[in-house]
Amino acid sequence: MTEKKEIIGLSREELQAELTALGEKPFRTKQIWAWLYHQGVTDFAAMSNIPKELREKLAENYVISRPKIVTEQKSSDKTHKWLLEFADGQRVEMVYIPEEDRGAVCISTQVGCAVNCTFCHTGSQKLTRNLTAAEIVGQFMAARDVYNEWPTPTDETRYLSNIVVMGMGEPLHNVENVIKALKIIGDGDGIAVSKRKITLSTSGIAPKMAEIARELGVKLAVSLHAPNNEKRSKIMPINNKYPLEEVMEACQVYQGITGRRQAITFEYLMLKDINDSREDAQELVRLMRKYNLVAKFNLIPFNPWPGCIYQPSSNNRVHEFSKILESNGFAAPIRVARGQDILAACGQLKSKKETGQ
Numbered sequence: 001m002t003e004k005k006e007i008i009g010l011s012r013e014e015l016q017a018e019l020t021a022l023g024e025k026p027f028r029t030k031q032i033w034a035w036l037y038h039q040g041v042t043d044f045a046a047m048s049n050i051p052k053e054l055r056e057k058l059a060e061n062y063v064i065s066r067p068k069i070v071t072e073q074k075s076s077d078k079t080h081k082w083l084l085e086f087a088d089g090q091r092v093e094m095v096y097i098p099e100e101d102r103g104a105v106c107i108s109t110q111v112g113c114a115v116n117c118t119f120c121h122t123g124s125q126k127l128t129r130n131l132t133a134a135e136i137v138g139q140f141m142a143a144r145d146v147y148n149e150w151p152t153p154t155d156e157t158r159y160l161s162n163i164v165v166m167g168m169g170e171p172l173h174n175v176e177n178v179i180k181a182l183k184i185i186g187d188g189d190g191i192a193v194s195k196r197k198i199t200l201s202t203s204g205i206a207p208k209m210a211e212i213a214r215e216l217g218v219k220l221a222v223s224l225h226a227p228n229n230e231k232r233s234k235i236m237p238i239n240n241k242y243p244l245e246e247v248m249e250a251c252q253v254y255q256g257i258t259g260r261r262q263a264i265t266f267e268y269l270m271l272k273d274i275n276d277s278r279e280d281a282q283e284l285v286r287l288m289r290k291y292n293l294v295a296k297f298n299l300i301p302f303n304p305w306p307g308c309i310y311q312p313s314s315n316n317r318v319h320e321f322s323k324i325l326e327s328n329g330f331a332a333p334i335r336v337a338r339g340q341d342i343l344a345a346c347g348q349l350k351s352k353k354e355t356g357q
């Protein structure tokens with residue numbers, strides 16, 4: 001018996017081609033797409049406006065799968081974390097970070113990560129493999145299952161309103177599947193999360209950034225974490241490959257394509273005595289001016305994890321740093337750490353059982 005194919009994760013064009021091969025008319029694509037991504041069904045039998053023979057044919061040839069939820073935890077601040085498992089047993093974590101009446105789901109793009117940022121818990125787990133488009137889309141669909149958000153609610157009423165591609169892995173090391181997945185997620189006839197509600201976070205894989213701007217136009221967050229090459233290379237060894245100048249130029253190109261109304265967010269982790277001085281803040285301002293970017297900062301208090309080599313900057317330092325940036329015209333809010341008690345904050349995701357999480 002031939003193995004059944006995964007239907008989730010096919011682009012609309014691919015789904016159309018599959019259906020044509022089964023002898024079906026093009027209008028069926030739209031109907032099936034809506035069942036999968038608007039209604040969120042997990043069984044072909046539920047597709048009530050599809051003829052029985054076609055439903056059976058689909059069930060013979062395809063599966064509609066979701067990553068399996070292995071464990072879930074809710075933090076005292078309502079952050080929700082899941083350990084998800086894919087068909088081959090590989091696992092990633094997904095986190096939901098609620099605000100008042102909406103919230104962001106943080107999804108992963110790889111099992112492990114090859115970038116090795118020195119502050120990152122995820123980075124200490126070496127890259128196992130890229131996630132497929134189905135596995136990337138499937139994470140958000142699994143979150144919608146949990147929060148009962150099928151059929152797709154309107155933009156105003158949905159609780160899972162935003163997506164941050166910021167979990168485990170470097171999205172731009174898996175660019176093809178990430179683009180495919182986010183196009184499916186953005187499709188207005190299905191999951192319908194618009195590009196304005198999606199933020200992709202990269203460590204600065206400069207050569208791939210323009211493609212994301214052209215293909216997706218989502219909001220961009222860049223992990224900066226230092227104002228110069230010397231410091232950045234120590235914190236993020238990837239800087240040796242794509243130095244600050246290349247990253248900043250790629251940001252200029254990104255903004256040129258997506259428009260200057262959309263600020264680029266620079267993530268800046270506050271590490272005690274490493275990158276948190278007044279001079280560092282002033283150098284950062286000069287760097288932004290040099291490249292003339294519409295930019296804002298996200299100052300992230302560091303959440304130490306077992307075995308890490310850094311300490312968090314003091315509150316005073318973080319506030320002073322923020323003030324310098326703001327007095328020079330850059331928004332620089334200090335991120336409130338969420339889900340700290342369950343290790344769900346940025347750079348803390350890890351899928352191995354050995355973390356005990």
Ligand code: SF4
Nearest residue numbers: 113115117120123169
């Ligand atoms: S911060 Fe992101 S890019 Fe860096 S090691 Fe961690 S998961 Fe990879």
